[in-house]
Structure formats: C-alpha cells, structure tokens
Amino acid sequence: MSSTISGAPSTAGSTPPTSSAAITSTGIGSGLDISAIVSSLTSAFGAGQQNELTSQGDALDAQVSAFGTFTSALDTLQSTLAPLENPSSLAGFVGAVGDPTIASASASTGAVAGTYTLAVQNLASAATLTSAHVASSGAVVGTGTLTIAVGGASTAITIDSTDNTLAGIAAAINGASNNPGVSASIITATDGARLVLSGTTTGAANAITVTQSGGDGGLAALAYPPNGTTGLTLTQAATDANFTINGFAATSASNIAAGAITGVTLNLTKASATGTSTSLTISPDTTAAQTSITAFVTALNGALSSIQTLTSYNASTQTAGALQGNATLQSFQNQLENILDTVTATNASGVSSLSDLGLTADANTGALDTNTTKLSNALSASLSAVGNLLGGANGIATQIDTLVTQYTQPGGLLATINQGLQTGLTNVATQQTALNTELATYSATLTAQYNAMDAAVAALKETQTYLNAEFNPSANQTSASASSSLSSGTTST
Numbered sequence: 001m002s003s004t005i006s007g008a009p010s011t012a013g014s015t016p017p018t019s020s021a022a023i024t025s026t027g028i029g030s031g032l033d034i035s036a037i038v039s040s041l042t043s044a045f046g047a048g049q050q051n052e053l054t055s056q057g058d059a060l061d062a063q064v065s066a067f068g069t070f071t072s073a074l075d076t077l078q079s080t081l082a083p084l085e086n087p088s089s090l091a092g093f094v095g096a097v098g099d100p101t102i103a104s105a106s107a108s109t110g111a112v113a114g115t116y117t118l119a120v121q122n123l124a125s126a127a128t129l130t131s132a133h134v135a136s137s138g139a140v141v142g143t144g145t146l147t148i149a150v151g152g153a154s155t156a157i158t159i160d161s162t163d164n165t166l167a168g169i170a171a172a173i174n175g176a177s178n179n180p181g182v183s184a185s186i187i188t189a190t191d192g193a194r195l196v197l198s199g200t201t202t203g204a205a206n207a208i209t210v211t212q213s214g215g216d217g218g219l220a221a222l223a224y225p226p227n228g229t230t231g232l233t234l235t236q237a238a239t240d241a242n243f244t245i246n247g248f249a250a251t252s253a254s255n256i257a258a259g260a261i262t263g264v265t266l267n268l269t270k271a272s273a274t275g276t277s278t279s280l281t282i283s284p285d286t287t288a289a290q291t292s293i294t295a296f297v298t299a300l301n302g303a304l305s306s307i308q309t310l311t312s313y314n315a316s317t318q319t320a321g322a323l324q325g326n327a328t329l330q331s332f333q334n335q336l337e338n339i340l341d342t343v344t345a346t347n348a349s350g351v352s353s354l355s356d357l358g359l360t361a362d363a364n365t366g367a368l369d370t371n372t373t374k375l376s377n378a379l380s381a382s383l384s385a386v387g388n389l390l391g392g393a394n395g396i397a398t399q400i401d402t403l404v405t406q407y408t409q410p411g412g413l414l415a416t417i418n419q420g421l422q423t424g425l426t427n428v429a430t431q432q433t434a435l436n437t438e439l440a441t442y443s444a445t446l447t448a449q450y451n452a453m454d455a456a457v458a459a460l461k462e463t464q465t466y467l468n469a470e471f472n473p474s475a476n477q478t479s480a481s482a483s484s485s486l487s488s489g490t491t492s493t
Contacts, residue, residue: 029454029456029461030454030457030458032450034447034450034454038443038447042443042446045442046439046442053431056428057428057429060421060424061425062322063322063323063421064421064425066323067414067421070306070323071407073299074408076299076302076303077296077299077303078401078404078408079299080296080298081397081400081401081404083292084296084391084395085391085392085395085398085401086109086391087387087395089109090390090391091383091384092284092288092383093107093112093113093282093284094107094282094283095111095282096280096281097118097278097279098278099272101269102120102268102270103120103267105265105267106264106265106267107263108263111264112262114261114281115280115281116245116246116279116280116281117244117247117277117278118245118272118279119277120268120272121242121243121271121272122239122241122271123255123268123270123271124202124239124241124255124268125236126199126202126236127197127198127208128198128199128235129197129208129210130196130233131195131222131232132194132221132233133189133191133192133194134166134193136188136193137193138166139166139193141164141165141166141219141222142159142215142221143159143215143216143218144158144212144214145157146169146211146219147213148179148209150199150201150208151206153178154180155179157172159215159219170185170186181199181201181206182208183197195232196235199238202254203238203253203254204237204240207237207238208224208238210223240252241268243257243268244277245280255267255268256268263282264282284379286380286383289383289386293359297359297368300400301367304333304336304366305365307329307332310322310323310326310329311323311324311329328414336400337366339396339400339403340396342354342389342396342399344394350381351378351381351382351385351386351389352389354389354396356374356378358371358374358375359375
C-alpha cells in the first residue's frame, strides 16, 4: 500500500508531528484493509435480518406464483363448462337428407329426433329483367329519371348526357348509394347488347318495377311493366321456394328454410323430380357431446394435478410444494370431489352419476379415468339424460362453475389472497429499504472509527521514528533513510 504523507521529520531535533495531517489514505498507519474489515463487519451485523427478509420475500414470491398457477388451472377448467351446463345444447342433433343433391339439413337447439319425407317443387328465385338489344353497350338510350323499386324499397336515378348510354346507365344503377337490391349488367350477343337487371334477394315479395320520367323519353325502353311494346322483359320471376314435409306444403322466401321443422334448417339446392321425395333424418349428435365431455375431463384432471403438485411433499428430495398444507386448495379440492360424487335420481336410461358415463376417480390421484366405450354407449342411449346430469340448475358442470367463480371472480377468495401476498411483499421491500439505510449508517460509523485508529497508529509510528533519531544516534543512518523515504511522499506496506 502507498500513500502521500506530509510533515515527516528528516533530521534530528525536529518537533514531533501531530496526527491531524499525517494520514490521507485509509490503512497506511495500521496496515489493515479497513474497507474489507468494515464490509465484513457490516454484513455480519445485518446478516440475521437480511436472511430473514430474503426468506420472507422468496416464500411470498413462491406463493404468488403458485396461486397464479392454480388460478390458471381453474380458468381452463371453467372454460370447458359452458357446453355442459345447458342440457339442450349438449344434446345436439344432426340432420341428413337421403338425396344430398336436393337439400342439406342442420339441427340446432330445440330439434328432436325424427324421420320425414321431403320434396322440393321449386327453388326460390330473384327477379331478372332484360332489355331489347341495341347496337352496342355504348349506344345512347336516353335521359331522364329511372325509379327502381324492389319490394318496399325504391330509388330514383338521374340519367343525363354523361351516362345516357347502355353502359353508363348500368354503372349509374350499380353505383346508386341507396340501391334497393338490383344489380345491372350487360350481355353482348351476336345481335347486339342488352341491359340485364337482376334482383339480389329471392322471394315473391321482391319483384322489380322500373318507371321513367322526364328527359328525352328514351328511358321508356327500360320500364317494367312495359308501356305497350316498349320496356323490359321479365325473364325470371321472383318466386318463393315451395316444398313439402311429409306431404304438407310449405314455402320460404329463401332457399335457406328455417321453421318448417322445429330446430331444423333446410338448405334447398334443387327441385325434386316430379312425383318423388327423399328422406330427411334428424338424429342425436353424440360427437359434439363426447368432445365437450373429454375437454372437461382433461381440464378437471389438470386442476387436480395442479393442486397435488402445489400441496405435495417429496420425501425422497425433501422438497415441499409452495402451498403445502394450504387450507384454500384443500377446501377447493374437497368441495370439488363432493360435486363429482353427485348422484341424481335414477332414470330409465340408467344415467345418474359420472360412473354411469364411464368417468371414475383414480384412487391415488383423484383424477378421472375415462372409459370411452361406456361414455359412447351412454350418449347414444340418452343424450338428454347425460345433459340433465351435467347441466341445469343442479347439474355437475353448473355446480363446478359456481364453485370456481367463488374463487376466481374479482374480489373473490383468490383475489383477496393475492392482495394479502402483495401487501406482504410491499412490507418486505419497506423493511429492506430500512435495513439498507441502517447498514449504510453502521458502515460509515465503522469506517470513521477505523480511520481515526489508523491515523493514531500512523502518528505513533512517526513519533517513534523521531525519538529513535534523538536518543539513539547510532540509528541515525537508518532513521535518516526512513525519513528520506517518508519525506518523498510515498510508502508501501
């Protein structure tokens, strides 16, 4: 170690130096590593409290993370419950048409199993009007106002010299901001060009009418109904679809016909051959129910596995879960298992508990094991009975949903616990700040005390050198050498 020292004696007879200006570098007098000593003493002074705060913080962080894992598992479980809570939704149906070229069918809530006959007399159509031919799409037709009406809606379109051609009129109709439901196109054939107006909506109520007024009178060629021999020609009438179910007549303005059979929608695609019909079968759809139940079992087992991991103790590694013995998780698991043990009144289908669906609890883990064959058989035997077991006011899925909500809702049990943990972390941080301040003060006090001791030792050493020079002349040479070294301003230890 080296330092600059001032006021050191260099010859015999000098006055002893004072300690006030002797030391300007820590440790020069005593040769001690004051910085290391102070650091060690400060660490030792705060070690107990520091270890306690670190332990508290780590434990709180681990619990926050663990409860986050538990909450996530509950959210996943809850997301699978909705399809199970509504018995009619779970008990889905599927429609099948014997001749799929005639129609297709889909079933929704409210459908019931059954077989019907279906015959389609005609499909619904939109109106189509066609003009007489002119030389080309650029041929001038006339000016004035065209009023086009479809059903109860209409619009007036002004045609002037900038768009009085066949193509210009088509563009004006298509570009009308309040177009009532008509598209205009041009067909060019060997005899010339024709304007075609097509309705965009099927059904007898959506017939198209076109009237003209003002201008040069040329737009009369586009009127419908025509005035005498001048005007558009009806090439396709607006019609409703006509079909029969079990021989009973039904109509629909659209080829997507809903309501003829409760809960069933028909997509009509072609008229039946005269005098023929095809079968329409509505049957239970077990696929969707099986998928929903499988997703529920997977999420349920995930939640149970999460609880087991967080609360377990590994004897071989002597490692405990972050929430070992936690009453909140134990209470949830107990309530969940009670719900899973629910038994409803026995019905004709024999479905009164989860075991009747092939879902049984593992004796060691509590997780549900699935017998897929038994589940499939139960769904095929009575979808409604399965729906009633799982859904409705007292259904298993409904009860689990209510239980999970108590824990996960804003202001619920888990939110309250998390708030308490966050408060604990804030308190630890506050105590850590106070400890850091206390340790800084303690370190500064020690540093000042050791520096004062070091200065005193340095002063004593200089006094010793002076006295040796005064009373031991034989040591003058050595003292002079030492004094010379000191007066040069450097020393080392």
